[in-house]
Structures are given as structure tokens and as C-alpha cells.
Amino acid sequence: MLDFNFYVTTPRLAITYLNPGNESHIAFTLELYKNYTTIGANGKPERSIPDRAAAIDLLEGRATQIETTGYGRYGVSLLPPSAEPDEDMAKRVENATPIGLITLNLRGPDTPPLPDIGFNLLTSARGKGYATEAAKGLMDYYDREKGVTELLGYCGSDNTASMKVLRRAGFELLGERNIGSLMTHVSIKKNGQRHALLVWIRGLKKDPKEYGL
Numbered sequence: 001m002l003d004f005n006f007y008v009t010t011p012r013l014a015i016t017y018l019n020p021g022n023e024s025h026i027a028f029t030l031e032l033y034k035n036y037t038t039i040g041a042n043g044k045p046e047r048s049i050p051d052r053a054a055a056i057d058l059l060e061g062r063a064t065q066i067e068t069t070g071y072g073r074y075g076v077s078l079l080p081p082s083a084e085p086d087e088d089m090a091k092r093v094e095n096a097t098p099i100g101l102i103t104l105n106l107r108g109p110d111t112p113p114l115p116d117i118g119f120n121l122l123t124s125a126r127g128k129g130y131a132t133e134a135a136k137g138l139m140d141y142y143d144r145e146k147g148v149t150e151l152l153g154y155c156g157s158d159n160t161a162s163m164k165v166l167r168r169a170g171f172e173l174l175g176e177r178n179i180g181s182l183m184t185h186v187s188i189k190k191n192g193q194r195h196a197l198l199v200w201i202r203g204l205k206k207d208p209k210e211y212g213l
């Protein structure tokens with residue numbers, strides 16, 4: 001069982017596990033995915049996470065993933081200002097407002113064997129530096145606690161905001177790559193137009209070719 005009291009903080013943010021038993025995490029999940037659709041059995045688009053039960057299901061699955069693999073999705077929450085200089089950090093984390101996700105994913109056998117970073121903020125939280133701050137916070141944590149320093153980033157060639165975050169977080173652009181299992185969800189836009197998949201690297205100790213890149 002994950003310890004849902006776990007947290008890492010940055011100056012403005014708390015990075016935590018997403019808890020299927022926490023009402024603010026459930027409400028945040030519904031808000032984040034409100035415009036996400038999949039094609040239903042009748043061939044029409046339907047919401048991927050339509051209700052509370054689906055949100056809890058998603059959070060439970062993600063909690064199991066992180067518990068069993070050590071990689072996955074973390075919640076990013078905005079810390080409230082401290083009421084007193086010596087206010088307990090755990091209390092501030094408990095009262096923080098969820099604004100997004102930060103992920104380190106280790107994917108299947110048909111992808112390079114290094115974790116990749118990802119981010120997704122509620123629209124209202126963008127343009128304030130939170131994604132970059134969260135990425136740096138999570139990377140520092142993996143470096144410090146797990147010795148993980150070799151990282152990748154993937155994004156579609158049209159995703160300017162994502163590229164800027166990756167650059168600010170210290171990634172270098174390696175170039176376009178065709179990685180089968182990532183092509184559908186990273187490089188194809190909703191309107192069906194295809195964009196290249198860009199691969200970014202940070203801290204690699206060997207030639208990227210040795211990782212299949």
C-alpha cells in the first residue's frame with residue numbers, strides 16, 4: 001500500500017501520490033479529463049473519464065502502477081501561503097490545491113529502457129512556471145532518493161509549450177524518432193493530422209543509440 005502521506009515540495013508546489021480516497025484528487029481528475037474523449041461502441045466520441053467512479057478507477061490503477069514499478073503519475077498541488085513562519089509543512093501539503101500531473105514513466109519493452117518525463121496542468125494553472133518547477137522537483141527527488149539521472153522526454157513536434165518546459169528543465173533535443181507504441185498518443189493530433197515525435201534527452205551516460213534511440 002502506498003503511503004499517501006508522502007510528499008516532495010518545491011518553493012510553490014507539493015508533489016504527492018494521487019489518492020483515490022481523497023475528494024480533492026477525484027474532483028481534480030474529473031476536471032483535468034473533462035474534455036478527453038475516446039470513440040465509444042456506437043462510433044461516437046464519449047468522455048474517457050465520465051464520472052466519479054471512472055476517476056476513482058483511474059486513480060486506483062495509477063496508484064498500483066507506482067507501487068509496483070516505482071514509476072508513474074504524481075499529483076502537483078499549489079501550496080497555500082504559510083500562515084505562520086514555522087507552520088508545519090505536512091499541514092500545508094494537506095491544504096494544497098491540485099493543479100496538475102507530473103509523471104516519470106518507464107514504458108514497455110518496445111520503448112527505450114529509460115524513464116520519460118511528462119506534465120499536464122489544468123488550463124487555469126498554465127503560464128506560471130509550475131510545470132517546470134514540478135519537473136525539476138521530481139527529477140531532484142529521483143536523483144536524490146533513487147539515483148535515477150538518465151531521462152527522456154517525448155512530445156509532438158507541434159507542442160511548443162511542452163518543448164519549452166523540457167528545455168527549461170535541462171533536456172536537449174535529440175531529434176525525430178519513430179517509436180511504434182508512442183506514435184498514436186504522442187504524435188497524432190485530435191484532428192487526425194500527424195506530427196513527428198520528438199525525443200529529448202537529459203543526463204544520458206551512453207550514446208543514445210545504445211538505448212535504441
Ligand SMILES: CC(C)(COP(=O)(O)OP(=O)(O)OC[C@H]1O[C@@H](n2cnc3c(N)ncnc32)[C@H](O)[C@@H]1OP(=O)(O)O)[C@@H](O)C(=O)NCCC(=O)NCCS
Nearest residue numbers: 119120121126127128129130131132154155161162164165
Ligand atoms: C505543457 C504544459 C504543461 C506547459 O505548461 P506551461 O504553464 O506553459 O509551462 P510552465 O509551467 O513551465 O510555465 C512557463 C510559462 O510561465 C511563465 N511564467 C509566469 N510566471 C512564472 C514564474 N514565476 N516562473 C517561471 N515561469 C513563469 C513563463 O514565462 C512561461 O511562459 P512562456 O511559455 O510564454 O514563455 C501545458 O501547456 C499543458 O498542460 N499542456 C497540455 C498537456 C501537454 O501537452 N503535455 C505535454 C505532453 S508531451
